[in-house]
Amino acid sequence: MLPALVAALPLFVLLVGLPLLMKPAVKVAPVAWAVTVLIAILYFHLPPGVTLLAALQGALFGIFPIMYIPFGALVVYNTLKATGWMDKMQGAMASLTIDRRAQALLIGFGFGAFLEGICGFGAPVAIPASILVGLGYEPMMAALVCLVANTGPVPFGSLAIPTVTLAGTTQLDLMRLSRMSGRLMAPLAFIMAFATVFAMSRGKGVKGALPVILVTGLSFSVTQLLVSNFVSAELTDVVASLVCLSATALYLSRRRDARPWLFPGEGAAVAKPKEFHPRELFLSWLPYLLLAVLVIAVNLEGTKRYFNGSAKGWEWMLVQFQIYNPGKLYKFTWLQSPGTIMLIAGLLAFPFLGIRLRTFGEQFGKTARQMVPSFVAVASILSISEVMNLALPILDPKTKLAVWGTLGVKQISMVNTMANSIVSVVSAHVYPLLSPVFGTIGVFLTGSNTSSNALFGNLQKLTAHGLGLSDVLMASGGNAGSPAGKMISPQSIVIAAAAVGLLNQEGRIMRQTIKYTIPYLVILGLMVWGYAFLFPHLVP
Known part of the structure; x- marks a missing residue:
């Protein structure tokens, strides 16, 4: 139980810093990141080199494409x-x-x-x-x-x-x-x-x-x-x-x-x-x-392979390289990314709206500055996720030799440690009712479904494997549970309060929204349970 509690410390940092102390994510997430890296190296004895490289890959993924x-x-x-x-x-x-x-x-x-x-x-x-x-x-x-x-x-x-x-x-x-x-x-x-x-x-x-x-x-x-x-x-x-x-x-x-x-x-x-x-x-x-x-x-069947770089001669569409794991390359399909497509759609439409390229350029720079805090927060959380999911040894798929760690010496990830603890205390017939709650907690902590999935997605998968449940269903249950967290997330409520002129009255808003969060989770938990045991043939 102690290893699971230590592994969960970064999550406690987020819990204390965001909803309790009401600090912005741009300040809390880097602190949680530092705690994660230190725990991985000092308590779980992961090599500093691979830990920092995994953190780098997570952060890079948090910026491009997230x-x-x-x-x-x-x-x-x-x-x-x-x-x-x-x-x-x-x-x-x-x-x-x-x-x-x-x-x-x-x-x-x-x-x-x-x-x-x-x-x-x-x-x-x-x-x-x-x-x-x-x-x-x-x-x-x-x-x-x-x-x-x-x-x-x-x-x-x-x-x-x-x-x-x-x-x-x-x-x-x-x-x-x-x-x-x-x-x-x-x-x-x-x-x-x-x-x-x-x-x-x-x-x-x-x-x-x-x-x-x-x-x-x-x-x-x-x-x-x-x-x-x-x-x-x-x-x-x-x-x-x-x-x-x-x-x-x-x-x-x-x-x-x-x-x-x-x-x-x-x-x-x-x-x-x-x-x-x-x-x-x-x-x-x-x-x-x-x-x-x-x-x-x-994304059509006939065009997808060109834009994702898998067609011969179109490899330049895919940016990929190894950071720490040859079996998990960093990949970014830059032209297929919705971010690029949104910019292209805007540039195509703006002439018809009489919008000058100069105005677009000004807003491009303004938006980049506006989003720096979000870039830092999300990059930190995705970095935390990558480190918490790091397990050794890491093998080269071609040579089957250890790139990091030692063959025959298994070091499970921090997330796996927490999953094993959950499996030891929760019944397979109960967990489907609880899986949406992890999505809710994740969004309550971070304000983001994306960050919640990065933190708890693999936990859902590993717990499902340990209990003999569908990993797709449990992961999707957490994904669907995230909107309940959105209604009570301090970040969402602060944004709403600022938009309508109710700053410093966030508590009043939360007391209203929580009335809808609980029924939402009850209905969703019953749906996940029903798919798990009554209609398993409907799970993809």
Whole structure:
């Protein structure tokens, strides 16, 4: 038990530093990194050389491709914001209805899901919440609605980088993880559409808004299920949110409620729909429509091998080299990366929007400076993950000789040490109920599904092997449990509070969101248990 507690010390550092002391991740994560490296070398007796090289590979992976993806998305977003195009997009959506429940679904749920799909990292809560406040929502209500709504799309956010990271950390097949995560998240996303309206209007308000809830919830969840299972993880949120926004907007444009639901004391004239130009709406969405087309184009069966560098003569598309493990090369498909594709989509669309290249360059530099703290935090956490998953000996796949360590002398990883401890005290029939909790804890600690999967993904896999359970199901259970952590994560709540002007009232917000976290985890735990023992044939 003592080795498991020592191995978990970096996690305790994150637990104390982030939610308890409320320190920013950019300060806490490097401290946790130092603790991880020292424990690996001094307690687990891993060689300093291989430990530091593993830390380097984790950090590099945290920047390229992980943080490069939201960087590309935020460059385009900031460019659209600076030139007024994002305001036109937001104004058009706000003009469709004055019913407060429908606004919450369109902006908090649909538009929030779209922002989660393209960039994540706080934008899906901060931007919709600020729009809702501008439309007349009370700040507390706006924050609560957006935190509850921003659950369904989380595992596939930032062009599915949390699920991609889970695949990279666990070495499990990405498409299998995508399918299982989609099968868990689609029903939950549908339920959370109801929860979004319930958060602001309770049961009576839900009853009166059933048609628009069904349109929003079904359009998103069904599309999420289909894309995650039959197309790709990367496109899941982008396509599902676009379908959701289109279906909800079309429904609202055709159905004008004679008695819209408003907040107490409001009159129907409070938020009269504003006129908008359809051409401007199309142009404001053009970069994201091009993104969807280009991501599909480079991932088709006939084109994928060229863009991932596996086709003869196209090896230059793949950056790869050995850092510490010849069996686990560092790889970066730079042109196939959604970060690059987002930048290309923006550059193709900007001339049609009248945006100059100089403006793009200015926003590129501004975004790079803006994201330095996030780069440091995520690089540190991915570095921690790589070190915690380091085991010896490391063999050369070709020669079968030890590159690091000694043949016949096995040193298990820190994560394996924790997994063995869990296996010794938890029953196989109980663990499926608990697997989502690790995702929730990970996001509560780090504020990021990506970081949570990096920290706990391999723990889920190894524990599943020890208990005779499906590794894909347990890893996906943690992936699907992460949105529950998003609702109560100190970082998410601070972002929401800052966006609506409620700084220093984060505790009040958390007391509201935790009411939705617990039912979410109960439902998800039962779903994972059902897949494990009642419907195992439905697990990919």
